[in-house]
Amino acid sequence: MSATVNAAEHALQALGITEPEEIDVEVVAxxxxxxxxxxxxKSCEARIVGQDGRAIITVDTATTLRRRRFSIGHELGHWHRHRGLCLKCRSADIGRQTSDGRRTxxxxxxxxxxxxSDLLLPGYIFRPLAGDFDxxxxxxxxxxxxxxxxxxxATAIKALGTNRFPSLLVCHSQEGMRWFRRPPIVPDRWFPRSxxxxxxxxxxxxxxxxQESRKPVSVKASCWFDTPAAERFTVTEQTFVLPNNRVATLVGFTDRRMLEV
Incomplete structure (x- = not known):
């Protein structure tokens, strides 16, 4: 297996999968x-029980199709990394985001x-398609x-992971910022305000x-960054609604000077 191919991508390539539409998670499983x-x-969103190289993944029927796909991928991640354990995963356990964007x-x-994420958005397929966008x-x-x-x-986070786009993804509730994602292309000094x-x-x-933003809107960078330097710049923002009374915003850096180290 190539050093640039992770375990999930290796499983896809073993099946000859080269297009997004070919990723059938049940077939992969x-x-x-x-x-x-x-x-x-009732007690969880998905679970996996396995023994001697065989496992059964059970997924809650009450969730959406895309959520079920991610839950299956999540349980396969446990099958790959934590085999031998009986695991029940609650909704809060699947797709959890850390609060500050730092490595933990x-x-x-x-x-x-x-x-x-690697299974449903494999880099060898995703990166070329994301590269079609400016x-x-x-x-x-x-x-x-x-x-x-x-x-x-999940798609926005994977796109930021390509390090092609000078943007942040920031999640807020009415109590303040919950989490954010920042690619390496964006300097650490641009830490979103709470x-x-x-x-x-x-x-x-x-x-x-x-309403959700149909197009990116230009705003003062000080709307997003509590630092004197932000007064000199503008950024774009585009928001979409999340469950549990939260929103996520793509904050775009349109001034290349903000990216200078």
Whole structure:
């Protein structure tokens, strides 16, 4: 296996998968010795039980198709990394985001999430398709998400991971910032402020029930960064609504001077 190919991508390449539409998670699971079943679940969103190279993954039927796909990928991540354990994964355990965007030691759940992301958004397929876009907009993310049948959030995070787009993805609740993602291309000094200012369209979406942004909107960088340097620049923002009264915003750096180290 090439050093640039991870375990999830290796499983896909072993099946000859070269296009997003070919990623059938049940077929992939079968190739890895796991059978997928769908049942109403109350105590968890998905679980896996395995022995002697065989496993059964059970997924809650109440979730959406894209959520079920990610849950299967998540459980396959456990099958790859934590074989021998009986694991039940709650909704809060699957697709969890760390709060500050900094690197932290991966937990078992984060390792399983990373595997799911690599399985559903494999780099060898995703990177060339993401490269067709000049900048990261919500429209571009939705186009990619529809092709890969993944959530907008997971797709945006994977796009930032290509380090092609000078943007942040920031999640807020009415209590403040919950988490954010920053690619290496964006200097560490641009750390999002915890609050939202009323002049930001994202504020209106979150607190006043405003509409999601159809196009990126230019705002003062001080709306997003609590530092004197932000007064000299503008950024773009484009917001989409998340469950549990949260919103996520793509913050785009349009002035290359902000990227200078």
């Amino acid at each position: 079968h190739s890895l010795g796991a059978k997928v079943k769908y049942r109403p679940l 030691p991966p937990t078992a759940e984060l390792q399983a999430d990373a595997y799911a 900048r990261l907009t919500l429209e571009a993310v939705k186009i990619l998400a529809d092709r890969f049948q993944t959530s907008i959030t 609050d939202l200012l009323p002049e930001s369209p994202t504020f209106r979406t979150l607190f006043n029930g405003g």
